[in-house]
Structures are given as structure tokens and as C-alpha cells.
Amino acid sequence: MVTQEEYPALLEALTGELRRGALVLAVLSQLHERQYGYSLKQQLAAQALDIPEGTLYPLLRRLEAQGLLESEWELASEARPRRYYRISPQGREALADLGQEWQALSRALRGLLKEEKK
Amino acid sequence: MNDQNLLERYIHEVGAHLPRRSRQDVQLELRSLLQDELSARGLDADKAGDAGGVAELLKEYGHPEELAARYHTEQQLVSPVAFPAFRLSYSIVASVITVVFLVGLGLRLNQPGINLTELGGFLGSYAQAMLLNFGAVAFAFYLMEGLGWIKPAKAGADWDPHKLPAIKDTERINRTELLVGIFFTIAALLVFNFAPQWIGIVGWHDNGIGVVPMLSDQFLAYLPWLSALWVSEVALKALVYRAGRWTSRLRVVEFALSLASIYVLYTIVQSPAIAKLAIVDGIAKFALWIVLGIALLEAGWQLYRLLSGKANNPLGVPSTTENK
Known part of the structure; x- marks a missing residue:
């Protein structure tokens, strides 16, 4: 049992756990058009999904290593390269499948939480 | 600051x-x-x-x-937390194994009758020792992490x-070191060319105590090659001194010079006698084999640095999945 002082840290950890799986879905959904790291972060933040830099950027590389994203380097200005990411065909397939899973989970949870409120 | x-x-x-x-x-x-x-x-x-x-x-x-x-x-x-310590530990272990291997190889090469099979066996045992020790060091770190002896230094925002430590610039030069190197190379150049009789062992000869010259005529025949190498080395160091740091072009010249040195050293060590006395010849050749081994390792490192450096990739932009 955690104390009242420890509760905020626990809540933060649980929230992080809850969001972690959803981040992949969120990132894949925003990369039909190519984006570089910072522009993607801003785009997600504009839709109320603020992902810490230290989480988002390594996630992009992991998704690329898994074949769900593709990347290309481009010179944004003189001697300043930028890496652009875009969803891959395999990523699109995963996005569709994960999207369905998410809808099903969301419906189930809505039902469960409704019962909880009664 | x-x-x-x-x-x-x-x-x-x-x-x-x-x-x-x-x-x-x-x-x-x-x-x-x-x-x-x-x-x-x-x-x-x-x-x-x-x-x-x-x-x-x-x-x-x-x-x-x-x-x-x-x-x-x-x-x-080995986790990223322990990785720098692991890298340092394995470098030390690998250096010790390499030195032991080189000394062993030098001693064996100094004796007659070595063949390719034996040389292959030597190299095989070296590779085996390197691999086994890599595994042993990695496992030791795995255990230490598992036991909680290695922990992240500072977590969170604290x-x-x-x-943050300063970055060590490996291309930055130490001017004093360069000057000392130039001085000794010029000294060697002068002594070997103008007073080769000074190179020898101290002992008695016809006019009393003094230096008994040891360099054989066969060795002295290689002197123009050695002199050319030393002059090139002095010129290279002077260029580095003027540039203030190593550049990729100077690194290429350094590598070419290393290859030329290895060739000349190998030719010298293969000659029947480099010193007039058999025992001195044996010691000198043994020392030269060790120098040759170190020169080979150094050239390998120089080549690796050249290939993995930015010389092939001026923008420093790596490949992408789209190009793969």
C-alpha cells in the first residue's frame, strides 16, 4: 500500500504504462505524410498528446527498426541534416490492425467504466 | 571552465x-x-x-x-549504464592479450622452422583468447548488474x-609531443647516416674501451630506405604541427607511411644478419618483430579510423531505410 505522498509517483507510472501502448498507434496515425521528429512532436501536442522528447524520438527509431516506418535524411539548411519519417506499407497494415484492436478495447472499457459509475 | x-x-x-x-x-x-x-x-x-x-x-x-x-x-x-566501464575493461584485457601474443610470436619467429600451419595456430589461439575473454568480461558485467552492483548514476531530473564531462578531441595535437618526436627522428637520421659506428655495444677494442660497432653491412644497405621514411615522418609531423590538428588527408598520409614502414621493417628483419654479433642480432631481430607487430596493430587501427570516420561521408549523413 502506497502512502499519500507516494501516490502521485504511482499514478504517474500507471499513466505512463497506460499511454505507452497507445503511443505507437498515435505516432503511426500521424505519419502518412513525412515528418521530422520535432514537427511530429508539435503535431501530437496540438492534439493534446504531449509526448516527452526522450520517449518519442527513441520510439521513432524502434518503429523504423521494426519496419513500420521508413526514414530519409535531408539537409534542412547548410550542414544541418534532418531525418524525416513516414509510415511504411507494413506500418499501414499494423495501423489498421491496431486501430481495430483499439476500437474493441475502447468499447469494452467504456462498458466496464459505465458499470463502475452505477 | x-x-x-x-x-x-x-x-x-x-x-x-x-x-x-x-x-x-x-x-x-x-x-x-x-x-x-x-x-x-x-x-x-x-x-x-x-x-x-x-x-x-x-x-x-x-x-x-x-x-x-x-x-x-x-x-x-551489458546495459548502456555499464557500457563505458565494460568497454574500458575489455580494452585493457584485449591489450594485455595482444602484448602477450606478440611477445610469444616474436620469440617463436626468432627461432628457425616456423611454418604457415604453426603461424595459423598462433593466430587461431589469439582469436580464441580474445573471444573467450570478451565473453568472460561481458558475463562479469552481466552478473554485477544482476546483483545490483552497477546502478544508474543519477535518475530523473535530478x-x-x-x-557533463568534456569531450576528448582525439584529433587535437600535443605540440610538445610532436616536437619531441621530430627531434628524436632527426637525431636517428643523423646518427644512422653520419655516425653509424656509434651504434653498438660498449666493450674493449684495439684502442681500449669504447663502442664496438654492431650494424652489419646488410643492415646499412637498407639505410637509404630508413632515411626516406624518417624524412617523410618529420615532414608529416611538421605539417601536423602547422595545421594544429590531424586532418583526414594527414591521416591518409600517416597510414601510407605506416604501410611503407611495415614493408621496410619486414624486409630488414628477414635479412640474414642485421648485427655483426649473433647474440646481438638475435636480440635486435626479436625487438624488431615486436615493433613490427605493434606497427601492424597501429596500421589496422589507422585504417579502421579512416574507414569509420567522416572521410567517406562529408555530411555525416548515414544511410536511410529508403536507401537500403
Whole structure:
């Protein structure tokens, strides 16, 4: 049992756990058009999904290593390269499948939480 | 006070906790991302007045160890936290094995009758020792981490970016060291060419005590080659001194010179006698074999540095999945 002082840290950890799986879905959904790291972060933040830099950027590389994203380097200005990411065909397939899973989970949870409120 | 900006020190420190194959790529992307963030906040990493804002941004990214751990998601025996200590430990072990191997090889080569099979066996046992010890050191670190003896230094936001270590610039030169090197090379050049009779052992001869010359005529026949190498080395060091640092072109010249030295040394060591006395000849050849082994390792390192450096990739932009 955690104390009242420890509760905020626990809540933060649980929230992080809850969001972690959803981040992949969120990132894949925003990369039909190519984006570089910072522009993607801003785009997600504009839709109320603020992902810490230290989480988002390594996630992009992991998704690329898994074949769900593709990347290309481009010179944004003189001697300043930028890496652009875009969803891959395999990523699109995963996005569709994960999207369905998410809808099903969301419906189930809505039902469960409704019962909880009664 | 450190004159390197916090951004570069942070990027370097993250890279220090990553394996070599992904280090350059992650560092390049991280630099690009951080610069985007800084521009958006109106900060400049090179402005002393912006150091506070830069430090804040780095704290948001997390301690270098933590960030490296997030980038390093493959299955690993040694975690990014322990990676620098593991690399240092294995370098020490590998150096000891290499020196022992070279001494053993030198001793054996100094005796007659070595054939290719025996030489292959020597190299095989060296490779085996390197692999076994790599496994042993990695396993020792795995155990130490499992037992909780190695822990992340500072977790969360409780770390100070201003305390990031300085970056060691391997291409920066030590001018005193260079001058000492030039001095000794010129000294060798003069003594071997104008007073070869000074090179020998102290002993009795017809006019009393003095130096008994030891260099054989066969050795002296190679002197023009050695002199050419020494003159080239002095010229190279003078160019490095003038440039103030090693450049990729100078590194290429250094590598070419190393190859030429290895060839000349190998030819000398193969000659029937380099010294007039058999025992001195044996000792001199043994020493030359060790020098040759070290020169080979050095050339290997120089080649690796040239191939893995930015010489082949001036923009420092790595390959992408679209190009693969």
C-alpha cells in the first residue's frame, strides 16, 4: 500500500504504462505524410498528446527498426541534416490492425467504466 | 571552465553509452532534434547567456544514461549504464592479450622452422583468447548488474547538465609531443647516416674501451630506405604541427607511411644478419618483430579510423531505410 505522498509517483507510472501502448498507434496515425521528429512532436501536442522528447524520438527509431516506418535524411539548411519519417506499407497494415484492436478495447472499457459509475 | 557547449557534451555522453554501430546515427539525429528544439525556443547552444535554457532542455530529455537506454532497445548482455566501464575493461584485457601474443610470436619467429600451419595456430589461439575473454568480461558485467552492483548514476531530473564531462578531441595535437618526436627522428637520421659506428655495444677494442660497432653491412644497405621514411615522418609531423590538428588527408598520409614502414621493417628483419654479433642480432631481430607487430596493430587501427570516420561521408549523413 502506497502512502499519500507516494501516490502521485504511482499514478504517474500507471499513466505512463497506460499511454505507452497507445503511443505507437498515435505516432503511426500521424505519419502518412513525412515528418521530422520535432514537427511530429508539435503535431501530437496540438492534439493534446504531449509526448516527452526522450520517449518519442527513441520510439521513432524502434518503429523504423521494426519496419513500420521508413526514414530519409535531408539537409534542412547548410550542414544541418534532418531525418524525416513516414509510415511504411507494413506500418499501414499494423495501423489498421491496431486501430481495430483499439476500437474493441475502447468499447469494452467504456462498458466496464459505465458499470463502475452505477 | 569548459569551452565546449553543453549540447555537444550531452550528445557525446549519450553516444558513450551506445554501441559503436548505432552511435554515430543516434548522435546525428539527436543533434538535429536538439537544434530544432533550441531554435523553437529562440536559444543558441554557443551563446553563454543561453546556457541556462539549454540545460533546462537537456534535463527534459533526461540523463544521458537514461536516454541512451531508451535508444538501446535490443537484447543486451551489458546495459548502456555499464557500457563505458565494460568497454574500458575489455580494452585493457584485449591489450594485455595482444602484448602477450606478440611477445610469444616474436620469440617463436626468432627461432628457425616456423611454418604457415604453426603461424595459423598462433593466430587461431589469439582469436580464441580474445573471444573467450570478451565473453568472460561481458558475463562479469552481466552478473554485477544482476546483483545490483552497477546502478544508474543519477535518475530523473535530478542531474546537472553543467557537470557533463568534456569531450576528448582525439584529433587535437600535443605540440610538445610532436616536437619531441621530430627531434628524436632527426637525431636517428643523423646518427644512422653520419655516425653509424656509434651504434653498438660498449666493450674493449684495439684502442681500449669504447663502442664496438654492431650494424652489419646488410643492415646499412637498407639505410637509404630508413632515411626516406624518417624524412617523410618529420615532414608529416611538421605539417601536423602547422595545421594544429590531424586532418583526414594527414591521416591518409600517416597510414601510407605506416604501410611503407611495415614493408621496410619486414624486409630488414628477414635479412640474414642485421648485427655483426649473433647474440646481438638475435636480440635486435626479436625487438624488431615486436615493433613490427605493434606497427601492424597501429596500421589496422589507422585504417579502421579512416574507414569509420567522416572521410567517406562529408555530411555525416548515414544511410536511410529508403536507401537500403
